Amino acid sequence: MNAIKRIYSKNREVYRLLLIIVIWLVFMALTKFKKFYTFKNFQTIAGQFPEFGLMALGGMLCMMTGGIDLSCVGIANATTIFVVTNLIATFGETGSMPLAYIFVIYLIAIAVGAALGAFNGFLISVIHVPPILATLGVNELMSGICIVMTGGAAVSSFPKEYCDLFSNNIAGVVPVRLVVFIAVALIISYMLAKTTYGTKLKLLGTNQNVAKFSGLNNVGLLFKTYIISGICSALGGMLMLSNYASVRADYGSQYTMQAILIVVLGGVSPNGGKGRISGVITAIILLKLLESGINRFQNVSSYYISLIWGAVLILALVMDYFSNGRQRA
């Protein structure tokens, strides 16, 4: 019994979310069973959440260091616009792209994401700009560059082979986008659990001064973290590209706040030093299930989703408050 209690308290955030998921699933089963519990529905959810789920993963790492990444969307859009520009330049607006070229565009995407992430890392770890301001400025800058490059409009004339492929489902079942997300999640999970990066990240986020005195490479760790976040944002952008089959400077602008919401809901402390990937993934799933479920109710406006997300977030904080016995810092 004690072992169960210990495991629960260690993973409290995850189990709390799982509980809410179960309650919600039961509720949906009782009310909209036919419309909600369809294979197509779950398949759609599984194909939609990866794009900002990736941003949440990157954001989680930044928040564990006590920072934050507000530039996910700016980096995502900058990435896709670069990629589309390259496609148009290489194959023309109406040309066709050989599937092998996907490797090239993904390389471009990762390069752009890494470069922008490194810029964030530079501002934060070398110049000591507070993360909230550095990433906010970069986001604004990248959004601006996107607007200039697209003239403020959506660009949708370019070879669509990539978009078609990645909107597909493998063997008709598993969305390709989900595979990308799982791959990245596995890599990050491995890094956190099986390499020293996870421990170092946690301790760096706890106290940067002590980390310095302990011989940790603060600058290197921060660079690495923001680069990974930049790459995650870039990959998120690539998934958005396959979803919308077009690029625009302001696609996904709601994702920034959503990603932070998810990360905090998943148990990551904004002060740094704490966080589990399982919590974040559970939070993503919970919120997407909530969203999808609400959409099944015709009379309920989908705008209520925004309301519920905010309420759930504050509810989670309040629950924390009462269970910690008012030990809030």
Next chain:
Amino acid sequence: MQTTLKKLTQRNEFYTFLIVLALAVAVEITSGQFFTPNNAVDLASAMVVPGLFAVAEFMVLISGGIDVSFPALASLTLFATTKFLLDQNYNGPMIVPFLMVIVIGGILGAFNGFFIGYMNLPAMIVTLGASSVFKGIMQGALNSKQLAVIPDCMKSFGTGALFTATNTTSGLTSKMPLTFIVFAVVLLLAFILLRYTFFGRGIYAIGGNPASANCAGYNVKRTKFILYILAGVIASLGGLCRVCMMQQCHPTNMLGMEMNVIAGVVLGGTAITGGAGSLTGCFLGTLLIVMVENSMIMLGVPTTWKSVFTGALIVIGVGISAAQVDRANRAAIKVKKEVGR
């Protein structure tokens, strides 16, 4: 005189002012249009809404908190008020919209204040959630749509002019809007509050050492609670000016302004961690951001470049600010050492 100059150069606001001046001169040299009466009025007019938001955010930042919900808060307040008045076919004086906006803004601010003040939950996350909640209420429960028509009193308030400035060379005229009075009054009241009342000093004290503020005799929870109510009221006043000046109520128009406003306040020397900053700096920083947009029109730069410039400004601005803080810290350690000998 020498010591005044020395003290001046140690303050962040001085550098922000220099940058504002530099930008003004640059624009003047390029376009010859900056130091004209009608441009001054245009700038003042453009400052009203971001300025009001900035004052609200400034006070919250000083207390060591942060508020990212104020655009959503203002939007909700304004939509609810405008819709209600329209539905009632309201024809009366401006005082009623003013009161409604203040009351609703205060209630929404109290929502934030309760969780941040009384339950001491982290401000960033609470206002993030609140932002979603406010948006959800506005777009969901109230089913917000763009209101192309607004009550007469608001329309005339928005178009009313204090005076008109004319640019004799170009013949352009600009009206100094009535709404500027709202900004000026709020600025003055905020100044008095922060400098001449203990409530205001309490905001600084809480930002400097929250644990000790209680020992000193402040009711920290209540002070924070009231602070967020005030922020809600001021932000809502900003929303009111926006709707009146635009002559219509667009529910999502103000959303997304939060980061630029915060950037403006911080560029003016307010510490994001709390306890330090002045209203002057807040004003200058916001002015700088507004000027960038304003100048581009005069420099003939297409508006698509707006975000690039504001983004670059923020990055360079906070970069310089951070580097300065580093240098000041190292200098302070050195001074202490010498004194200790």
Next chain:
Amino acid sequence: MAQSLLKAVDICKSFAGVHALKNVSLELQPGEIHCLAGENGCGKSTLIKIISGVYQMDSGYIEFNGKRLTKITPVEAINNGIQVIYQDFAVFPNLTVMENLALNSELAAKRKFVNWKRMRQIAEEAVAKINFHVDLDARVGSLSVAEKQMVAISRALMFNAKLIIMDEPTTALTKKEVKALFEIILKLKAQGIAILFVSHKLNEVFEISERFTIFRSGELVATGKTSELDDKKFTFYMTGREFENKIFVPEKLSEKPVFELQDLTLNGYFDKVSFQVRGGEILGITGLLDSGRTELALSMFGLRPADSGRILKNGREVKIDSPRAAIHNKIGYVPEDRLSEGLFLPQSIGENIIISEIDGLTKKGGVYDLDHAQKEEQRWVRELEIKTPTPANAASTLSGGNQQRIVLAKWMACDPDVLILNGPTVGVDIGSKHDIHEILKKQAKAGMAIIIISDDLPEVLSTCSRVLVIKNGKIVDEMDAQQATEGEILEKMM
């Protein structure tokens, strides 16, 4: 017999079933300077909080100036004339000295509007009471620790204080500043104010207090006149153990020096420092707070790389420009302030122990070897006798002495050739202090070269074989620990 100022009788206090205070008593006369001593966790902070109204006692009573105080609030304590100056002084670093001084009293007078002229008047009166010269418009954050303390004391005097309680007031003060503080205390005594002085520093107890009280594990162990107290009795009362202060005699010194500095210079802090340390030696470096000793330590560890000069390890010159470089060269550093430099308080004891050696705990391919890490954690908890039920508990759950053991474990886990320690037993209970010294001596005997930087002269003389005195950034003397006396060293330091 004159009426006592403060009489606390048979005070009991428990927290969640754990006894913090068991029938303790304390008595103070007006104008008396009284030292309350005891190891961390002995209950002295709890008693202070009860006297000042922050906590309520479970049983017993307190009489202040003849009046029985029951269930008082902090405000009532202040109104009765009880003032506490905590270790962090409870000042607002972002506000001016003037505001810090006047704020409390203005708020107590329930004022709503600020009259800056009146604030200034109040502040001027406050600093005049102890003749404290300071720029009233300076931000308190820019003041030195001693000046901040003066602000706190001035503020305390504004409320007709009859008793001022000071919690470990000399922790961050230089010797000069401690002298100044003691003069203030005597001045306050002359004004009829009693001072309750919490300290565990023996020399201070002897220097300033007239009477003393010692707690141990929540119980009163001894009280009486300071003139009747001596070293041995003090230590015995504090710990219940008797310690023999054995001097350290190095055995089996390495032939060649393991660590050497040649003309190391950091502009503005220390100049042309040279010395050698051999394996098996414990070298002491002592000097006043501002003598450059801490900067020297930071330079040796790479946190503040020197401007010129050489560092040699085993005869070869090495470049120490970062802590990582230092660790790579098998140099370890136990920092001055474990709370802000040495420990990740909310993280587990185990993680704190292995963090500096973590890169060595990997399997092939960079995989983190969790098993090995766990074994290391358990090994060091055992070897350094860190009192905790499990290494998974947070470091913040331990007492100061045990926390210092964690920091020590962290560095020993890196298997250094040279271990530099800065103030290794500051804020550590006497029992842990003794144990830490024994650990260091054992390591030295096993061949490690150890450098202890400390201004605790008894510590230096009992653990080190050689002592270097640093003054104004220069090494002014080298002494043999067996033959030097505290007096001689003090003379060279000042």
